Amino acid sequence: MRCEAGITTRLALVVVIVDTYGDLKARNRGRIERGAKRVRAVFAGEVVADTTRPLLVWEVPYFPTYYLPREDVRTDLFVPTGRTRRSRQRGVGTVSHLRVGDKEAVDAVTEYPDSEVEILRDHVRLAWSAMDTWFEEDEEVYTHPRDPYVRVDVLASSRHVRVVVDGVTVAETRSPRLLFETNLPVRYYLPKIDVRLDLLEPSDTITHCPYKGQAEYWSVRVNGKLVEDLVWTYRAPLRESEPIAGYVAFPQERAEVYVDGVLDRG
Structure with a gap:
């Protein structure tokens, strides 16, 4: 059980407030929170993202993914594809490859510049599995970001x-x-x-x-x-x-x- 002060602090960061006591799917639908960890993504030996201002976005009910401020990502490595992908919650996303030297992570970058969810417009989603390594602070993290609500x-x-x-x-x-x-x-x-x-x-x-x-x-x-x-x-x-x-x-x-x-x- 978290103390009342802890709950108050956490709710202050919640962009979409949902019923804490509903089922898991309802609880996390549309949930977006500001994270406090330093997050880095490495691809082909290069740090392609480094931020202390990540967003945790629950695209699926069971765990979050990171969206990173565009200014903290190596956008010079993006190769636009001209294609889009659509999300019911986030809108139309533009798709790019990520290229470092002769190595390319195909369709690894998604951006939602015109999303109805305003906070996402200047953020970038890097496909987790397309990166070689992810770090939270100086510790490698596997599979997906750690969910702050999992113990x-x-x-x-x-x-x-x-x-x-x-x-x-x-x-x-x-x-x-x-x-x-x-x-x-x-x-x-x-x-x-x-x-x-x-x-x-x-x-x-x-x-x-x-x-x-x-x-x-x-x-x-x-x-x-x-x-x-x-x-x-x-x-x-x-x-x-x-x-x-x-x-x-x-x-x-x-x-x-x-x-x-x-x-x-x-």
Whole structure:
């Protein structure tokens, strides 16, 4: 729970005020806020944007994207395409490539110079995945900007957690670490000593999370069947998730996870 002073401060920055207690989609529809972090985007070895005045724009309900003041972006690297893209909320956007030397990020730049949302008119959207690296202050951030309304808590627990795959118990512990992340199911991270490591096969899959860092995966082979990328771990998680370092998780959506004897369906 945030204190009243914190809520007052946050609302002062909200461009579109919505019902805090509505569902997630309604809550974030049209939300735009001023950010306070220094944000940098790097492409082809060049810092192509560097600002301390970013906007957080919720184009989708689940996480924001950055819009950066035009004067803090290397607009000399823009290559206009003459094409546009339309947004119901933001209007008609002009599309450009971003070119550094012989490298080009195709359609990576969108601007809304005539948007009905006035604050967006002098801002630039750089496609997140088109950039090589993004930084918030001096820390690299992955996948998308961190949502200021998302919290991650990792708690030690003595609950009995048992994981079953195709009728086989592949993990069982009474010392899990429970990860609570806003708007997501509880994840149960188990110590490796309590996992049937003989059933795990390494995978080449790697994913990133802006709150936890880089995840590595294993597949599970039971009853002659291979269940691909079922298990993940964070060897060196980001600061707020450090307690899960080296622990492994099985998603309730793909395995049977029993907590104190009750099946958790996520």
